[in-house]
Each structure stands twice: as C-alpha cells, then as structure tokens.
Amino acid sequence: MSAPRIAVTGMWSNRIHGLRFDGSAVAAAVLRAVVRAGGEPLTLFAEGASPLVERLRGFDGLLVPGGADVDPGRYGQDPHPATATADSPAQDAFEAEAIAAALALGIPVLAICRGFQLLNVERGGTLVQDLPEASPHRDGVHEVRLEADSALASVLGAAAVPVSSYHHQAVDRLGEGLRAVGRAPDGVVEAVELPAAELLAVQWHPEDTAADDPQQQALFDWLVERAAAGTGSDGAAERVRGIGERVGA
Numbered sequence: 218m219s220a221p222r223i224a225v226t227g228m229w230s231n232r233i234h235g236l237r238f239d240g241s242a243v244a245a246a247v248l249r250a251v252v253r254a255g256g257e258p259l260t261l262f263a264e265g266a267s268p269l270v271e272r273l274r275g276f277d278g279l280l281v282p283g284g285a286d287v288d289p290g291r292y293g294q295d296p297h298p299a300t301a302t303a304d305s306p307a308q309d310a311f312e313a314e315a316i317a318a319a320l321a322l323g324i325p326v327l328a329i330c331r332g333f334q335l336l337n338v339e340r341g342g343t344l345v346q347d348l349p350e351a352s353p354h355r356d357g358v359h360e361v362r363l364e365a366d367s368a369l370a371s372v373l374g375a376a377a378v379p380v381s382s383y384h385h386q387a388v389d390r391l392g393e394g395l396r397a398v399g400r401a402p403d404g405v406v407e408a409v410e411l412p413a414a415e416l417l418a419v420q421w422h423p424e425d426t427a428a429d430d431p432q433q434q435a436l437f438d439w440l441v442e443r444a445a446a447g448t449g450s451d452g453a454a455e456r457v458r459g460i461g462e463r464v465g466a
C-alpha cells in the first residue's frame with residue numbers, strides 16, 4: 218500500500234550557503250512533517266512540460282511552503298524597497314497555477330507563509346509590502362486567535378495557539394471568497410479558509426515546531442489524511458497512521 222503522494226512546490230536558489238552550484242530550496246522540516254504524517258512528499262518545480270492540472274494527476278495533495286516575496290505587480294503595486302521577490306520570475310505563476318489546479322482537481326491544499334500570501338493575491342487580494350521594523354511578525358513567537366467554528370480551530374483543537382512567525386509582509390485586502398479564521402493580537406490576518414474547498418492556509422511556520430508539537434504537526438496530518446480520504450481506498454486513514462508510526466520520522 219503506497220502512502221498518499223503530496224506535491225510540494227520547490228524553488229531553485231543560488232543562495233544556499235557554501236554550495237558551488239544552484240540548489241533547490243524546500244525546508245527539510247516541511248518534508249519531514251509530511252513524512253511523519255504518513256505522506257510521500259515529492260517536489261515539483263516551475264519547469265514542466267505540461268500544465269499543472271496534468272502534472273498534479275496522480276497526486277493526492279498539494280503543499281505550497283514559505284519563500285520569497287510575491288511580485289507586487291501581481292497585486293497592482295510597485296515594489297517597496299524591502300520587497301525581495303523569488304530568484305525565478307516564473308515561481309509566482311507556477312505556484313499560483315498549482316493552487317488553482319489542485320482546487321480544480323479537488324485535492325487538499327496546505328499553504329504556508331508565502332503560499333498563504335500568494336493564495337490571497339491570486340484571489341484578488343493585496344499585501345502590505347513591509348511591516349514596521351519592530352513588528353512581532355518578523356522573527357518570533359506570537360499568539361493567533363482562531364474563529365471557533367473554523368475547520369482550522371477543529372484541526373488545531375484550540376481557540377488560540379502560539380505560532381512561529383517569520384515574515385515582513387502581510388495580508389492587506391482579503392482575497393475574494395477567502396474567510397479570515399485566524400488573527401494575531403494586532404489584527405494581522407494569520408489564517409484563511411476557502412469555504413467548500415479542502416484548503417487551509419496559515420501565515421506562520423508550523424514546520425518550525427511540528428517535530429515536538431503535535432498541535433502544529435496536526436496541520437500536516439490533516440493534509441495527508443484528507444489526501445488519503447481522497448484516494449477513496451477504505452481504511453486509508455488507518456493505513457496512513459500505520460505508515461507514520463512505522464516511519465517514526
């Protein structure tokens with residue numbers, strides 16, 4: 218029995234310290250959290266012969282992780298001096314197409330930080346390009362308060378959670394159809410859902426603490442369990458748990 222296949226969008230990077238060649242950047246913590254949940258993470262890159270709706274066939278879920286700033290041109294703004302977009306100009310379009318394709322195929326999506334921001338932009342929303350220097354969002358831990366009736370609150374099993382935060386941009390105007398289900402004490406939107414879609418998107422980095430914090434690991438468990446449920450094979454969720462325990466990642 219094979220584990221649910223989770224497509225993870227990767228990016229090329231020439232900023233990986235000490236490497237004498239370009240590398241690919243996907244946080245190992247993200248991949249390990251998928252494996253711990255019983256999933257099989259496979260990285261996809263912007264370059265591909267066919268459209269994402271074809272390339273995602275055979276995958277059971279999609280994860281769009283953190284990364285560089287979204288091109289402000291995608292939300293009608295000129296770049297702020299502090300805005301640092303992806304090395305590859307194709308990265309935004311690739312990940313935007315991947316999210317749209319996953320929603321069209323009906324496979325579950327987990328979007329993290331940059332992924333969360335890109336989703337908002339692709340739904341017609343905008344971003345604050347640079348939060349104040351002293352903002353608690355830049356690199357630290359802060360609380361997020363959740364809407365009690367949200368899917369996210371039930372996945373995390375709490376009304377409020379401490380989160381690992383690492384971003385200098387934030388949602389400004391919320392994208393169409395998105396529901397804000399989590400906010401920081403300063404009002405910054407930290408989580409959204411798309412009603413009727415199997416999608417969770419968070420501004421923080423659950424992978425940073427998932428290895429020791431089952432509450433944050435639960436986001437990856439949700440993705441893999443929904444992916445397994447999608448495969449339609451009975452007992453998939455049981456199978457997933459069995460694989461996760463065996464792997465013990």
Ligand SMILES: N[C@@H](CCC(=O)NCCCC(=O)O)C(=O)O
Pocket residue numbers: 244282283284285286287329330331332334383384385386387
């Ligand atoms: N660039 C955006 C998004 C922040 C983000 O995804 N940070 C993660 C960077 C890579 C990592 O360390 O995981 C912003 O800063 O708002």
